[in-house]
Amino acid sequence: MSEKALTDHVFYRSPRKSYPTAVRADGVFIYDRTGKEYIDGSGGAVVVSIGHGVKKIEQAMLQQAARIAFAHGSQFTTEAAVELAQKIVAISPPGLERVYFLSGGSEAVETAVKMARQYQVDRGVPSKYKVISRWTSYHGNTLGALALSGHTGRRKFYLPLMQHTPHIAPAYCYRCPFGRQPAYCALECADDLEKTILYEGPDSVSAFMAEPVVGATAGALVPRDGYFQKIREICDRYDVLLIVDEVMTGVGRTGKNFAVDHWGVAPDMLVGSKGLASGYTPIYCVVTTEQVHTSIKQGSGMFVHGHTYSQNPLSCSIASAVLDFIRDHNLVNRCAVMGAYLLQKLKTLTKHPIVGDVRGLGLMAGVEFVKDRATREPFDPGLKLNALIGARAFEKGLICYPGGGGADGVRGDHILLAPPFVITEEQIDRLVGILDEAIAEIAAEIKIS
Numbered sequence: 001m002s003e004k005a006l007t008d009h010v011f012y013r014s015p016r017k018s019y020p021t022a023v024r025a026d027g028v029f030i031y032d033r034t035g036k037e038y039i040d041g042s043g044g045a046v047v048v049s050i051g052h053g054v055k056k057i058e059q060a061m062l063q064q065a066a067r068i069a070f071a072h073g074s075q076f077t078t079e080a081a082v083e084l085a086q087k088i089v090a091i092s093p094p095g096l097e098r099v100y101f102l103s104g105g106s107e108a109v110e111t112a113v114k115m116a117r118q119y120q121v122d123r124g125v126p127s128k129y130k131v132i133s134r135w136t137s138y139h140g141n142t143l144g145a146l147a148l149s150g151h152t153g154r155r156k157f158y159l160p161l162m163q164h165t166p167h168i169a170p171a172y173c174y175r176c177p178f179g180r181q182p183a184y185c186a187l188e189c190a191d192d193l194e195k196t197i198l199y200e201g202p203d204s205v206s207a208f209m210a211e212p213v214v215g216a217t218a219g220a221l222v223p224r225d226g227y228f229q230k231i232r233e234i235c236d237r238y239d240v241l242l243i244v245d246e247v248m249t250g251v252g253r254t255g256k257n258f259a260v261d262h263w264g265v266a267p268d269m270l271v272g273s274k275g276l277a278s279g280y281t282p283i284y285c286v287v288t289t290e291q292v293h294t295s296i297k298q299g300s301g302m303f304v305h306g307h308t309y310s311q312n313p314l315s316c317s318i319a320s321a322v323l324d325f326i327r328d329h330n331l332v333n334r335c336a337v338m339g340a341y342l343l344q345k346l347k348t349l350t351k352h353p354i355v356g357d358v359r360g361l362g363l364m365a366g367v368e369f370v371k372d373r374a375t376r377e378p379f380d381p382g383l384k385l386n387a388l389i390g391a392r393a394f395e396k397g398l399i400c401y402p403g404g405g406g407a408d409g410v411r412g413d414h415i416l417l418a419p420p421f422v423i424t425e426e427q428i429d430r431l432v433g434i435l436d437e438a439i440a441e442i443a444a445e446i447k448i449s
């Protein structure tokens, strides 16, 4: 279609911004209408797992569309849904055996919260309803998911509309909320859950929700070994469900199928994952135990919840083909190997005085910026340092995911990197090279060297 034939009525996220038109994508690259090539260093917003433009997915899509694209989940099951659920259970932590499908991450987070609540009622403990989550976290933008999120900037406009829920301190070693050095750490951040459960009253707490590796709010915060094991013990002690939000970390990105696998922790519910369909269709899931499923089955007999596009066969068959692709190309292991290479390369960026920390797990990595490396003082948020660096990298052909507010809800700047699993060493070199240039230029322009 010619350019002049189009009048743009799209309500964009940033109405003041002018967006290039993406027209084509292949592997780790996106191309705009002018032919400019962008390396997709963050898979959009940590979405693209197997890469863009994979023919096998196109074929799976067409085959399923030719058979049946939609049947409502209240009226039918489909082979596509049953097959995908089987594949998800096969890669999930032990004990997770039932899969509920959704079309959005926020929708999936809220589904887990409601499923936990209904489970408590149906098993005869109706006093349990609270969900504890963490500061410096992101669980989605719908009002319920935003209430659980610990990101001050994203919450502030909508606070009057949100229900207050308890939040605990994050597992943020670079900025330990308890002022500890690693050598003296006793996982006080995990103990904070126990304290909060006790303050709130264990009889009132239904679940605890956390991202195994924090993504959007702080740039790949990886907890110490032992943190999630301790969290699991605390949840067990107080009969609280553990819900892990693997929307970003899921299906291989961290070098294991799910990030909690790094610590051998089996949650009661897992929310997954952008990478499940790699951007080819919107599909997410909540995976839970037979115990939760049976309690609802034997209690109310029905999960009083549902969304129209849940479980649609077209999305299910696309996700199924993506999981096959990940398995056939050994991409989970590739994430571990290429992730180690990415992290090693990113560490070279510490030559810039404004780079305070570089961290990550598998192909999910973060670079945090500081005004003063010795004190770890963040930049004035008014400077919007993360956006400046992100925009400069974009101009130079690198897509990354900048964010702010990690340090205290308002201050703190980071860039999140999460390229498609198929990225090569050469492409990682290019990614880091562009980021290096962008950081150097912006540091010079703000006169910090």
Ligand SMILES: Cc1ncc(COP(=O)(O)O)c(C=O)c1O
Residues within 6 Å of the ligand: 045, 104, 105, 106, 107, 109, 138, 139, 140, 141, 211, 215, 216, 245, 246, 247, 248
């Ligand atoms: C950990 C986590 N949970 C939930 C969500 C919400 O997903 P969606 O944007 O699909 O609603 C996100 C989105 O970035 C996320 O990172």
